[in-house]
Amino acid sequence: MDPTEPSWVAAPVNRRVALALAFFGLACSLAAFAGWLLHFPALRGFGLNDFPIWPWTAIGYIGLSLGFLASFLGRRRLAINFLAVPLTIALVALFERWTEIDLGVDRLLFPAQLDEFSFSFPGRVGINPAAVFLVLGLAGLGQCVHDLVAKEMRSLVAMIALGLAAAAAIIILFSRAGAGPALPLLTTSLPAAIVSISLALAAITWNSGFGWMRDLARDPDNRRMLQILLPAALILPVLPAMLELVLARRMVFTAAPGQLLAMLGNVLIVGTIAYWAVTRVAREQSVQVELSEAIDVTTMALTSPDGRIVHWSEGAARLFGWSEEEARGQNKYLLLRSRCESAETTLPRRPQDETQELVETTRDGREIAILERVHRVEIAGRDPVIIHKMTDISDRARAVAELRESEERLAIATATHEVGVFEWEVATGRLAWAPGAEERLGLVPGTVTSFDSWRDQIEPEDAERVMETIEGAVADRAPRFSFRYRFKKRNGSVRAVEGSSRAFYDAEGNLVRTIGAMLDITEREEREAALRRREAQLRSIIETVPEAMLAVDEEGTIRVFSTAAEALWDYRAHEVLGHNFAMLTPYPRDEEPESETRLGAFLKAGKPLEQGQTIAAAGLTRGGDRFPMEIRGGVAQIDGHLLYTLFARNLSEQFAAEERLSELNAELAHVGRQSAMSELAADMAHELNQPLAATSNFLAAARMLLDKGEEFERVGELLRMANEQTLRAGEIIRRLRSFTMRGEVDLRIMPLGPTIRDAADLVLIGTSQFNIRLTYDLDPEIPCVFADRVQVQQVVVNLLRNSIDVLRQQGGNDRRIIVRSRKSTKDMIAIEIVDSGPGIPEPMLDQLFSRFTTTKKEGAGMGIGLSISKRIIEAHGGVLSAENRPEGGAVFRFTLPTTEQGGE
Known part of the structure; x- marks a missing residue:
């Protein structure tokens, strides 16, 4: 069924007929009610003006018709609302008749027209319509409320309503004009009878082909039912006549009413038989339709x-x-x-x-x-x-077809790969070969047809091994087994074959037959032997190479480890084979230095090193000792995979010799610095000679004036000038002592920001052409420190000057210096000077603050500035340190006491 179509469009024929009958009943009800609206007597009685349909009866039939239509179309709630109308009208009418209480509802509609009739209660719904309302209304409600009433019962109830309507119609048609009906209890109007018959037929038609009628078609006792129903159909019509005769003799009814009662009984009997016939025809038609649909599928x-x-x-x-x-x-x-x-x-x-x-x-x-x-x-x-x-x-x-093609492909594949397929029957020993199998294995066709002839041609030791394999497979009931053996051809040459067989056993577990495939592997055996010889030769070469040799794959897994490598790393070969090369280096993979990164890049690149090119790396022995090494490597590609051959040489002795040479150079440089200091001392003595000589002269002149008795003012002037020269000599000596040895500090509370900025301004004079940017990041919560202002400025000047000297030699435009201060501990503050230079060489970090140690070019510094700065900071109770930044550049950090500490 198309879900977009209404349900009645695709419904079976019987349901379409039921819908048509319900629409017809609604049309008749509306037409009869229109007769009252239009005051048209012929329309409200369908030509029988003496027997009209009452207004409430017409309304009840309208509600009943709408309820049936809504129920047929699946609108159950709407159907219940419509069906409530005729049920209510029927209950009110029956209550008035049984209690003889006039509720006054009969004349609510069209009272003037109702006065034209001489009936006892014109406008009151009769018993026949009320019975039809109850019967069909309840049947409709049973269908709406989840099929509360079985379809067979609904059909039976509809059949009763059909009989009542048919009887009433007959009574009306045979009644005389102007006279009352023959049976007042069954009286109704022709429109009501037509609508009742139409709705009863609609209910019967809608429920046809279901329930017990379908079961009856499948019941094997159907013949017995027919044997009962046919005699009953012949006997039952006689019963109303007999009842009419009995009632006439007893004077219960006159002749005319008795005849009508007999006719009513006949109509009911005929209606029942007609119902059974209709349902049976519908059942047979349904079976035929189902059979036809099944055949069409x-x-x-x-x-x-x-x-x-x-x-x-x-x-x-x-x-x-x-x-x-x-x-x-x-x-x-x-x-x-x-x-x-x-x-x-x-x-x-x-x-x-x-x-x-x-x-x-x-x-x-x-x-x-x-x-x-x-x-x-x-x-x-x-x-x-x-x-x-x-x-x-x-x-x-x-x-x-695919199986046939697969068999053909299998035959082609076996011929292409020179595979020989055979079958061995164990009981008879017969060997059967697939076409071409013997030629592919180098056998003369027809020479190996039995197990004994096969055994005569293979090597004795191979025959024993194959028999042991077969016996083991039979003992384990293995479904298959593999073999490998050699056999001699007639020309004396030896051929090697290998293969496998599928084993078949009987119910007792005995081997019955095998089907197998063999492949000539003579050439492969020869290649493997040659490969083994070559591997033995290469291993001999590896064992005699003096340098440590190892081979790793593209994942870094060690595949070869020579004897020299065992001696170098103190590992045995079986302890490192299959492990990653990283176990031989002192660095984890995520902390590799530049040299190890170069080695990793070489392993990833998959290209051999150029002639003479080496990689410097570090090794780690089994005992945890580190040693420098030099690596040369080559690359080989095997089956799409890379294999790296590495030769490692221990550089420990070479580095030790270089270190001794470096120490000698350092000592020579120290001697040179001491010579320079001697020269400096001579210069200082020369400088001191001048103020001391002037002082001596001034004092001598003053003594002469005193001896002569001159004025004291002139003597005072000479003494003042002698004092100035003496102070000058003292300043020279103090500077020399400050340069060469530790002195006392003058600790005072001083502002930190201005002190640092004044020192920086002094250093930056004459450096604008180098595009060096100096920025300050000073903590505003640290306004003052407890220190010697001159000495702190001397340290800042020294550190800033070192950074500026490094940045001047650096290319590019990124030349930055940052001066920052932070709270270090409760009593100390830290001042950092950060630059964007290349940093401090790693070997210099441990001896950076030693005397005569400098990172500048030869002749550019004496190496005593950082040593003096360190003594100054330590005299303040602080620490001076240096380190490299991960992102590049150096950081010099020194600590000073806060004002709280100085106030204690």
């Missing part, structure tokens, strides 16, 4: 004896693409271009009750494999019919 065709198609199922239409209209009347085999699968030009046979495989063509040109079963059906008085049951076996045919 299958792929089937009916043809005449000459091959013309008379029926083409839906399954055949889906499979082949031709609709029934297009296929009917055409020859089946010509339409489908049928041919036997074995021969393309042979037309299919027309067998009688036989099966054949055909290749047939669909409408879109595809060829499919069909298994056709043909059966001839002959019925007397009718033309014979040929039934063609067709099954699509394309998948099976495709699988068979």
Whole structure:
């Protein structure tokens, strides 16, 4: 069913009829009610003006009709609301009649028109319509409330309503104009009777083909039911006549009412039999429809004896693409271009009750494999019919073709790879070979046909080994076993083969037969022997090489470790083979120095080092000792993988000799510095000679004036001038002492920021052309420190001057110096001078603050500035240190006491 269509469009025929009957009942009800609205007597009684339908009765039938329609269309809630209207009207009418209480509802509608009638209670709903309202209303509610009432019961109730309506209609039709009806209890109007009959038939039709009627069609005792119903259908019509006769004799009714009662009984009996007949026909029709639909689902065709198609199922239409209209009347085999699968030009046979495989063509040109079963059906008085049951076996045919192609490919593959396939029957010892197998193995066809002839040709020790393998497989009930042996050809040459066999056992576990495949591996054996010889030769060369040699793969895994390498690293070969090369170096992979990174780059590049190129690295012995080494390497590509050969040489002795030479150079440089200091001392003595000589002269002149008795003012002037020269000499000596030895410090509370900025301004004079940027990051919470202002400025000047000297020699535009201060501890503050230079060489970090140690070029410094700065900071109770930054550049850091400490 198309989900976009209304349910009634795709409904079965019986349900469409039910909907039509319900619509008809609604139309009649509306027409009769319109007679009251329009004051049209002929319309409200359908021509019988003496028996009109009352307004409330018309409204009840309108609600009943709408309730049935809503229920049929699946609108259950709406149906319940509509069905409540006739049920309410029926209950009110029955209450008024049984209690004889007039509620006054009869004349609520159209009272002036109701006065035209002489009935006792004009406008009151009669018993017959009320009964119809109750019966059909309850049946409709049972269908709405989750099928509360069984479909069979709803059909039976509808049948009762149909009988009541039919009887009432007959009574009305046979009543005389102007007189009351023959049976007042059954009185109704013609519109009410028509609507009742229409709705009752709608209910019966809607529920046909369900429940016990369907079960009755499948009941094996159906014949017994028919045997009971047929006699009853003949006897029951007599009972109303007998009842009429009894009532007439007892004077219960007059003749006319008795006849009407008998007629009513006959109508009920006939209606019951008609209901059973209708349901039985509906059941048989349903079975036939189901059977027809089931047949249409299958792929089937009916043809005449000459091959013309008379029926083409839906399954055949889906499979082949031709609709029934297009296929009917055409020859089946010509339409489908049928041919036997074995021969393309042979037309299919027309067998009688036989099966054949055909290749047939669909409408879109595809060829499919069909298994056709043909059966001839002959019925007397009718033309014979040929039934063609067709099954699509394309998948099976495709699988068979693929199997055949697979076998052909297997034969080609075995021939291409020179594989010999054989079968050995254990009981008889017979050996059977696949075509060409003996020639591929170098055997003369027909020479090895039994187990004994096979055993005579192979090497004795190989024969014993193969027999042991077979015996072990049989003992373990192994499904397969492998073998390898050599055999001698007639020309004396030896051939080697290997293979495997599939073993088959009987119920007792005895080996019955084997099917196996063998391959000539003579050439491979020769290559492997040559390879073994070459490996032995290479291993001998490796063992005699004086330098440590090892081979690693592209993942860094050690594959070869020579004897010299064992001596160098103090590992045995079996302890390092299969492990990563990193175990031989002192650095983890994420902390490798530049030299180790170069080694890793070489391993990743996959290219050999250039002639004479080496890599400096560090090694780690088994005992944890580090040693410098020099590595030379080559690369070989094997089967798409890289293998690196590394030769390592210990550089410990070479570095020791270089270190001794460096120490000698340092001592010579120290001697040179001492000579320079001697010269400096001579210069200082020369400088001191001048103020001392002037002082001596001034004092001598003053003494002469005193001896002569001159004025004291002139003597005072000479003494003042002598004092100035003396102070000058003292300043020279103090500077020399400050340069060469530790002195006392003058500790005072001083502002930190201005002190540092004044020293920096002094250093930056004359450096603008070098584009050096100096920035300050001083902690505002540290305004003052407790220190000697002059000495602190001397340290800052020294450190800044060193940084400026380094940056002047550095290329590029990124020349930066940062001066920052931070709280170090509770009593100390730290001042850092950070530059963006190349940093301090690692070997110099440990001896940076020693005397006569300098990082500047030869002749550019004496190496005593940092030593003096360190003594100054230590005299303040602080520490001066230096380190390199990870991102580049150096950091000099010194600490000073805070004002709190100085105040203690």
